[in-house]
Amino acid sequence: MANHFDAPLAQMPGELARALTPHLSAPFHGHLSAQAVAELEQASGLQGHDLLLALLPLAASFAQAPVSHFEVGAIARGRSGDLYFGANLELAGEALFHSVHAEQSAISHAWLAGETGLTEIVVNASPCGHCRQFMNELQSADDLVIVLPGQDNGALHHYLPYAFGPKDLGVEVGLMAASGQDLQLDSADPLVLAALEQARQSYAPYSHSPSAVALACRDGQVFVGRYAENAAFNPSLPPMQMALAAMSRHGVGFDQISRAVLVQSSQAQISQASAAQAALAAISTTALEVVSAA
Numbered sequence: 072m073a074n075h076f077d078a079p080l081a082q083m084p085g086e087l088a089r090a091l092t093p094h095l096s097a098p099f100h101g102h103l104s105a106q107a108v109a110e111l112e113q114a115s116g117l118q119g120h121d122l123l124l125a126l127l128p129l130a131a132s133f134a135q136a137p138v139s140h141f142e143v144g145a146i147a148r149g150r151s152g153d154l155y156f157g158a159n160l161e162l163a164g165e166a167l168f169h170s171v172h173a174e175q176s177a178i179s180h181a182w183l184a185g186e187t188g189l190t191e192i193v194v195n196a197s198p199c200g201h202c203r204q205f206m207n208e209l210q211s212a213d214d215l216v217i218v219l220p221g222q223d224n225g226a227l228h229h230y231l232p233y234a235f236g237p238k239d240l241g242v243e244v245g246l247m248a249a250s251g252q253d254l255q256l257d258s259a260d261p262l263v264l265a266a267l268e269q270a271r272q273s274y275a276p277y278s279h280s281p282s283a284v285a286l287a288c289r290d291g292q293v294f295v296g297r298y299a300e301n302a303a304f305n306p307s308l309p310p311m312q313m314a315l316a317a318m319s320r321h322g323v324g325f326d327q328i329s330r331a332v333l334v335q336s337s338q339a340q341i342s343q344a345s346a347a348q349a350a351l352a353a354i355s356t357t358a359l360e361v362v363s364a365a
């Protein structure tokens with residue numbers, strides 16, 4: 072694993088690179104605890120946003136950008152103080168709407184880890200309009216600080232004035248903070264149950280169509296993704312993309328997928344099946360199993 076991180080470490084101050092090295096052999100999937108952050112601040116002399124900015128090359132090293140060759144790294148700080156890294160993911164040969172943006176990767180990383188809100192997000196390039204809209208879905212959007220290299224830190228609403236968001240559609244509890252929904256299905260299949268558990272926690276306040284994906288790999292690892300809907304619809308992050316972004320952060324090749332399960336509600340207004348199948352077909356010969364929950 073060390074080789075993968077040599078290039079980003081070379082872009083950091085020496086004290087920080089030395090202090091980080093023990094964390095990178097764990098292996099490292101882009102999560103640093105608040106305690107580790109405090110230790111890195113002490114060892115490097117870099118505090119707060121300065122530390123996050125210095126860590127960005129490490130986040131960008133998770134990028135898979137076969138179309139743009141433009142590597143974006145993002146780091147979200149959860150309310151717990153932990154850091155969650157994310158990077159952009161593009162699927163070679165597939166339509167661009169299958170892409171995951173670095174901010175979406177970092178935010179979904181924090182959400183999957185159990186965070187209920189974010190205090191700040193650091194990105195190595197100015198967030199695109201799609202990501203500004205995606206971040207506006209967060210329950211913590213009003214307090215979210217955007218940190219960019221060479222810019223004054225600004226609130227999300229500075230970057231997205233006159234925003235259209237959840238409250239305009241009558242949704243009061245936003246992304247990451249919404250409680251789950253009651254979904255049931257009869258199965259003893261661990262992968263189906265893993266997807267069911269995630270579907271219960273998915274966020275679909277507009278379509279009322281909860282869903283999630285679980286991907287099993289040949290080495291036994293399982294990666295999951297929950298649907299994260301958006302008031303502007305198109306920036307919604309589909310469950311397959313969230314799961315693939317998690318695999319990408321773990322450095323697991325998509326050729327390692329041995330099974331793929333989508334669980335969605337039988338009463339859903341919209342289906343994720345064709346979109347998930349198309350994304351999966353771009354990177355794997357594994358067939359998608361679609362399971363309905365009541």
Ligand SMILES: [Zn+2]
Pocket residue numbers: 172173174198199200201202203
């Ligand atoms: Zn973006």
